[in-house]
Amino acid sequence: MPPRDQEQTRRRVIEATIELLTREGRDAVTTRAVALAAGLQPPAIYRLFGDKDGLLDAIAEHGFATFLASKSLDPDPRDPIEDLKAGWDLAVEFGLANPALYVLMYADPTRPASAAFTAGMEILMSRIRRLAAAGWLRVDEELAAAIIHATARGAVLTWLSLPEDRRDPALLTTLRESMLTAVTNHEPATQEAGPIGAARALRAALPEQTALSDGEQHLLEEWLDRLTLGR
Amino acid sequence: MPPRDQEQTRRRVIEATIELLTREGRDAVTTRAVALAAGLQPPAIYRLFGDKDGLLDAIAEHGFATFLASKSLDPDPRDPIEDLKAGWDLAVEFGLANPALYVLMYADPTRPASAAFTAGMEILMSRIRRLAAAGWLRVDEELAAAIIHATARGAVLTWLSLPEDRRDPALLTTLRESMLTAVTNHEPATQEAGPIGAARALRAALPEQTALSDGEQHLLEEWLDRLTLGR
């Protein structure tokens, strides 16, 4: 049997599993129930996914990918802050739209990061890097990622743990705004994009620094001048 | 047998379970393993706790209570803001000190709130109420509780999901400060960028530059890192 068919049954199993998970909950996802829902025998799961964790990773990836595909993410290079907000909203929206899947992916911190998890992190990191390049970042990139991740995670899990009639949308907007003020500056540290603007801004602010020796600072100034000249 | 003895064996079982949980992880907590560790037969668990969830609730309550007992919480009626900070720190500290227990209590949002969970919420709510009485609250009490809860939950779970060598304590202090500015009218002491922001921007934009040699760029990156660290 060519791998085409196997890929097809893989998809069928994955979709049946997601259906089962969202409709009957986490505990209903047993290898037998999945096999039955997909019209296979229990051992087939193991041939296709290795073990149950493999199956769960696969459905996480599939669910995340289809969610992303349903959204159009077109970053505006001129407003990285708006992009960050949109990215945060996207992460939260995924959690609210796919609670069971989200809990599977993000609830247990001891669970090793799945492919879907790292894929989401990649999206975030690219936006953070653009923010940093534009001089907006108040903290270093790694800390920014952690803050964004933590606020989104806390927002979704807390939202889901509240009974439906006590869920206040202000929780989400407030947390997003807090995240923003924690991560970004009120004004960008550089006026122009790219290394040239950053170099010029640093050149201007350099006299205040104390971390470098006189000699180091002198050489640094030369380099910054070369950078601003672009050659 | 008088209930005195039963209470004693209950305690023994609870402590054995916590020991098992923290030493060998979540999956090691089976009714049989717990019974063996406590020197009982498996059915005894059910006589004492009803079912396995009853046992887990009991250990959550016990773990939370002993943690609280080890801390002295003496609210200062004159500084409710400091009290809130201390309360948030307390919640986070509990999570970092008892990861397995915390995950059990807070990871799965579909799990019904245990006694320990609501006990922690009670502590929080009393502080929020005092904050509100003093006129410090920027949002209504329920939203404040949700924000505090969400930031703490996100902080702990994100912290635990990071590998140990990438855990930055600034994540916790930053999130606490964000929570504070989101919930209260207290003005944050925000530091302005100076050369740090510009250095960070240049660091992020550096790969695009062509004016410097590889060696120069490498040394420059080291200096920029030193500048952003401020020492």
Added chain:
DNA sequence: GGAGAGTGGTAACGTTGATATATGCCACCT
């Protein structure tokens, strides 16, 4: 002293994740 209630121990049931063994099918080579 005997009846009843409650405790404790043994064995067992149904289900789960996972695997080993047997059965059937299809492409491929001679």
Added chain:
DNA sequence: AGGTGGCATATATCAACGTTACCACTCTCC
């Protein structure tokens, strides 16, 4: 065309799990 090897399927099975039924014992109270 007819074997033949390899692979997907199907059945049976395993150990471990949460949980419960059942039985023997002991203690209490009349």
